[in-house]
Amino acid sequence: MTTAKTAHGKIPATVITGFLGAGKTTMIRNMLENAQGRRIALIINEFGDLGVDGDVLKGCGAEACSEDDIIELTNGCICCTVADDFIPTMTKLLERENRPDHIIIETSGLALPQPLIAAFNWPDIRTQVTVDGVITVVDSAAVAAGRFADDHDKVDALRVEDGNLDHESPIEELFEDQLTAADLIILNKTDLIDMAGLAFVRNEVSSRTARKPAMIEAKNGDVSAAVLLGLGVGTESDIANRKSHHEMEHEAGEEHSHDEFDSFVVELGAIADPAGFVETLKTIIAKHDVLRLKGFADVPGKPMRLLIQAVGTRIDQYFDRAWAAGEVRRTRLVVIGLHDMEEAAVRAAITAAAS
DSSP states (O other): OOOOOOTTSOEEEEEEEESTTSSHHHHHHHHHTTOTTOOEEEEEEOSSSOOHHHHHHHTTOOTTSOGGGEEEEOSSOGGGOIIIIIHHHHHHHHTSSSOOSEEEEEOOTTOOHHHHHHGGGSHHHHTTEEEEEEEEEEEHHHHHTTSSOOOHHHHHHHHHHOTTOOOSOHHHHHHHHHHHTOSEEEEEOGGGSOHHHHHHHHHHHHHTOSSOOEEEEOSTTOOOHHHHSOOOOOGGGGGGGOOOHHHHHHHTTOOOOOTTEEEEEEEEOOOSOHHHHHHHHHHHHHHHTOOEEEEEEOOTTOSEEEEEEEETTEEEEEEEEEOOTTOOOOEEEEEEEETTOOHHHHHHHHHHHHO
16 A cells, blocks of 8 residues: 655645535545545535535445545534534544545535634644645636626726625635635536636636636546645645635634525435426526535435435436435435525425425
């Protein structure tokens, strides 16, 4: 087995961040299947009550990462629970007899990377682990469609006219924070856009951060482990140069909150018509401006569960693994949207679509 430990004997840790649905989990799954002999531990920070990403990765069967090596943090955004969740998790991981060669941390699509990176400077961690690099995954198709292409000149002009106008949207700020933290930016899903769209995405992403990290293109999250691992940056030592909007607000004495986002779980029975169900979901997502929808569905007569992943109205679906012996077959979906999303209406519409 090859080792990924640094010259100083520290275990390298890679932080993988990116907006909702950018393709982080797919990229990690591909990486685990080509880990080149490394034993990898995964820490997954899921937003919401359903650990979908963990289940997807546990089902990949990669030798590099057993189920015991996958740790899920589901108590909220990791940037707000560093002391309560992340530090104890890292401590337990480092106390194991068979310690990993490399640690991968997949943040929630709503997480701020900066507080997590800073946590690697904690005394009990900094002597044993270093941040090999921060990788930010970008949904190129979403950016090309203008999801983050706000007209800043127009906003600034309106601010002059209206002093009460709110600042940039929380989604836009989050996108910029994730880019600012990056050592490597992956422009994923480039197969869904043309050359002109790709050029737009490159310019748009570059304009969102004063730092200029390396940027590469990818399709279906297919990036070599040799590219993702072994960056050797030591990012925790450079955290002062990567301040987020959140940190700058704290410096001004403001409080941080994730009230901009809400999530809830919808539990359903079997889905007799999965194709029709998915088409109806597209309508529901568009009508209620749902940011992200993901989960599993029980399809009668099928021995495998149906994975459903939606980013906007673009929905991917496939049967990911067989239902385990004794496992209760059911349909569970996590819905993530802005704070003013009408939960009751969305819940009722999805329930009606399943009937």
